[in-house]
Amino acid sequence: MGAWRDLLAKHAAAWSALERELDKHDLGPSEFEVLDYMVERGQDNYRVQELADATHLSQSALSRLIARLERAELVCRSMCDFDRRGVFVRITDQGHARLIAARPTHRAVLEAVFDG
Amino acid sequence: MGAWRDLLAKHAAAWSALERELDKHDLGPSEFEVLDYMVERGQDNYRVQELADATHLSQSALSRLIARLERAELVCRSMCDFDRRGVFVRITDQGHARLIAARPTHRAVLEAVFDG
DNA sequence: ACGAATTAAATGCATATACATCTAATGTGT
DNA sequence: ACACATTAGATGTATATGCATTTAATTCGT
Numbered sequence: 001m002g003a004w005r006d007l008l009a010k011h012a013a014a015w016s017a018l019e020r021e022l023d024k025h026d027l028g029p030s031e032f033e034v035l036d037y038m039v040e041r042g043q044d045n046y047r048v049q050e051l052a053d054a055t056h057l058s059q060s061a062l063s064r065l066i067a068r069l070e071r072a073e074l075v076c077r078s079m080c081d082f083d084r085r086g087v088f089v090r091i092t093d094q095g096h097a098r099l100i101a102a103r104p105t106h107r108a109v110l111e112a113v114f115d116g
Numbered sequence: 117m118g119a120w121r122d123l124l125a126k127h128a129a130a131w132s133a134l135e136r137e138l139d140k141h142d143l144g145p146s147e148f149e150v151l152d153y154m155v156e157r158g159q160d161n162y163r164v165q166e167l168a169d170a171t172h173l174s175q176s177a178l179s180r181l182i183a184r185l186e187r188a189e190l191v192c193r194s195m196c197d198f199d200r201r202g203v204f205v206r207i208t209d210q211g212h213a214r215l216i217a218a219r220p221t222h223r224a225v226l227e228a229v230f231d232g
Numbered sequence: 233a234c235g236a237a238t239t240a241a242a243t244g245c246a247t248a249t250a251c252a253t254c255t256a257a258t259g260t261g262t
Numbered sequence: 263a264c265a266c267a268t269t270a271g272a273t274g275t276a277t278a279t280g281c282a283t284t285t286a287a288t289t290c291g292t
Contacts, residue, residue, distance in 0.1 A: 004130070004226050011127045012172035014120070019250095030278085048241060056128035061279050063242055085240040085287045110120050135280095146248085164271060177249050179272055201257045201270040 014113040021109050025102040026072070030055055030065055032106060035074065035099040038091045045088035047080070074098055130229040137225050141218040142188070146171055146181055148222060151190065151215040154207045161204035163196070190214055 018029040027035075037054045038046055052062040066089055069075040074095030080086035091099075134145040143151075153170045154162055168178040182205055185191040190211030196202035207215075 001223075001226065003230065007123060007127060007130075008172060011123060014123075016250095028278085049239095056124060057278095058280055059241070060243080060281080064278080067242090080240090083240075083288070085285095087241070107117075110117065114119065132280095144248085165269095173248095174250055175271070176251075176273080180248080183272090196270090199258070199270075201255095203271070 010113060014110060017109045017113060018106065021105050022102055025098060025105065027098065027102055030057060030061075031069060031074075032099070032102060034062075034065060034069065035091060035095055036103070036106075038075075038089075039096060039099050045078075045080075045090050047086055048089065051089065069095065126229065130226060133225045133229060134222065137221050138218055141214060141221065143214065143218055146173060146177075147185060147190075148215070148218060150178075150181060150185065151207060151211055152219070152222075154191075154205075155212060155215050161194075161196075161206050163202055164205065167205065185211065 015029055018032070022029060022032055033055045034051050037051065048062050048066065049059060051066070052059050055062070055065075057065070066075060066077065070077055073092055075089050075091050078088045078090065080088050131145055134148070138145060138148055149171045150167050153167065164178050164182065165175060167182070168175050171178070171181075173181070182191060182193065186193055189208055191205050191207050194204045194206065196204050
């Protein structure tokens with residue numbers, strides 16, 4: 001139970017610090033998570049629901065998050081060839097570069113929160 | 117770093133389960149936290165900023181959260197006698213009863229998430 | 233093969249939250 | 263004592279998110 005309080009405190013501290021610091025890269029924590037997931041897995045394409053699962057966000061939240069990333073040209077959407085209801089989400093070179101640039105910040109924030 | 121992922125996963129699971137289950141008591145997780153804090157500390161009155169700190173929420177979020185709780189008659193606000201900028205927040209009997217009723221649910225959710 | 237059920241993603245809508253600002257009250261320096 | 267800075271809390275506004283619904287496409291049962 002104290003564990004839950006501790007988890008809440010650490011989560012709040014880390015999340016808000018990530019918001020503050022990642023803003024320098026024009027990213028929010030959720031946007032970072034999506035891009036990071038894509039780079040880490042290294043696939044060409046991702047389905048929206050897969051990204052929603054990876055980020056613990058709802059399908060609708062991901063739909064809009066991807067729209068934001070697309071507007072910023074960090075990802076692009078294309079039709080899924082084997083199921084035309086779906087879309088493929090692909091990270092762009094800009095998106096990849098943005099993520100790589102932001103990773104040290106992300107890592108530093110987490111180290112600061114968890115060590116300190 | 118896997119620790120951070122794990123924390124995010126546990127937080128998301130617990131928080132959404134709390135939203136779902138506490139809804140049966142007409143409470144959100146944040147409302148529960150505020151009431152729980154007040155009952156646990158056992159003081160008569162609380163200042164808004166103190167509650168904001170306790171819940172990792174902003175002052176403005178707390179102002180509105182308290183307004184919701186007041187509308188539901190779970191707390192009441194009164195003037196702070198020694199600093200007329202401030203307000204005193206006090207839990208009502210209804211608020212106390214509501215919290216006590218919700219506590220087993222809260223505890224059960226956390227046990228389910230952290231044991232399972 | 234066709235209609236019903238299901239599924240993927242987008243969108244309308246409601247809401248919780250943060251930031252900036254506002255108002256009122258308190259504190260401070262000279 | 264008076265002007266200025268600071269502080270407490272409320273509120274305008276913007277936004278991210280979730281739920282419910284919508285639309286389009288697929289799957290399934292007969």
